[in-house]
Amino acid sequence: MASVKVKFRPSSIDGKEGSICYQVIHNRVVRQIRTDYRIFENEWNGKTLTVVVPVWASDERKNYLQSVVRCIEWDIKRLRVIISLYDKRNGIYTTDDIVAKFDKQANEQSLFSFMQEVIGQLKRLNRIRTSETYAATLSSFMKFRNGQDILLCEVNSDTMMLYEAWLKTKGICPNTVSFYMRILRAVYNRAVEKELVEQKHPFKHVYTGIDKTVKRAVPLKAIKRIKELDLTLKPHLDYARDMFLFSFYTRGMSFIDMAYLKMSDLKNGVITYRRKKTSQQLSIKWEKCMAEIVTKYKDRSATQYLLPIITDPLADERIQYRNALCRINVALKEVARLASLSIPLTMYCGRHSWASIAKSKNIPISVISEGMGHDSEETTRIYLASLDSNVIDKANSLILKDL
DSSP states (O other): OOEEEEEEEOOSSTTSOEEEEEEEEETTEEEEEEEEEEEOGGGEETTTTEEOOOTTSOHHHHHHHHHHHHHHHHHHHHHHHHHHHHHHHTSOOOHHHHHHHHHHTTTTTBHHHHHHHHHHHHHHTTOHHHHHHHHHHHHHHHHHTTTOOOBGGGOOHHHHHHHHHHHHHTTOOHHHHHHHHHHHHHHHHHHHHTTSSOOOOTTTTSOOSOOOOOOOOOOHHHHHHHHHOOOTTOHHHHHHHHHHHHHHHTTSOOHHHHHTOBGGGEETTEEEEEOTTTOOEEEEEOOHHHHHHHHHTTTSOSSSBSSTTSOOTTSOHHHHHHHHHHHHHHHHHHHHHHTTOSSOOOHHHHHHHHHHHHHHTTOOHHHHHHHHTOSOOHHHHHHOOOOOHHHHHHHHHHHHHTO
16 A cells, blocks of 8 residues: 655755655655645654644744645545555556546545536536536535535545534425435535545435425416406516416426527427426417417517517526516515415416316326426336327316316
8 A cells, every 4th residue: 555745845045945745655666746835944843744833923824834734634635545546446556646646636536626517517518507506505515614625535424414414403494405415415426436436325324305395386266366366557466477377378387498488489389398407398289378478578578588588688598587587486475465375476386286286187197297398207107108299288278278
């Protein structure tokens, strides 16, 4: 097994700072790794091979030396992880292999840095929403760690259980806790695949399931009340109500898919689009109630999009979509109050409501699943081939007829 030592190389000029380096020894071959850490000779303990922080040093110098100590500890941990992984694989490696891997993995071995690389890759793949959820998870974990990074090899069951307990003290609901854990687990597993860390199953003692959520569906009679509200004097509530109804009319279409619907997607009485979440293509028969909403707002946008959600061609589309969703969800709370609803109404309720009402009308779950573009109804898809869109359109017409 290779060994690592921290060495101090004094300056050849009196009164100048010397440098820290690492000595890697394996099979009697010695290699050195230079660093940018600079200290004076009286700040080095030659017996313990450690940096010392003199009591007489200024606060600024003490802070610097303490940061050097932390950096050295970090680097030594990284080197030992590399050596350990080489030993566990086949034990055949050289000191040059260790040095090369250390230089290459300057950022990959820490969780924060590795996760930031994953987030960047997701953005490059145009998986923007997923990258945002990963960024939110990283932000939460960084708060738990008080901004202190952690090596991937240090992520263990204790770390995750402490994080879970910390989240609970913050009042985070179980499903959100599980959501964060599943994202961190996906990042960790990716690091294992890249052979940056040995699989230690650090998530086996934390919750990664899905609890039943509070019912977010509203019954058909409530949808009717929302539709019949007179909101002519409150245009922002009227707009929010119309967006909610459009989602319901279109089989619970997600708001992001609504935002990116193009005029060109509507052809021959059918609107065809791909779900942003799954890339699955869906086709929906164009109904009169859908057309009425589009016609109502046709002069509100200068863009190629069908609905007045992304309206400014010069502004960032993603920001416009997110801001619109936020405003609509706030307005829908007031719409719910006016309609005497007991649940907090959001755009997502339209999706839940369509599914719930469809089920109450004895429409097969397989039809509901296909109609909503679910990609997680694996069992259903095993027994059924892809459904003809006419079957789904009939199901939707059956619901809309009762409004």
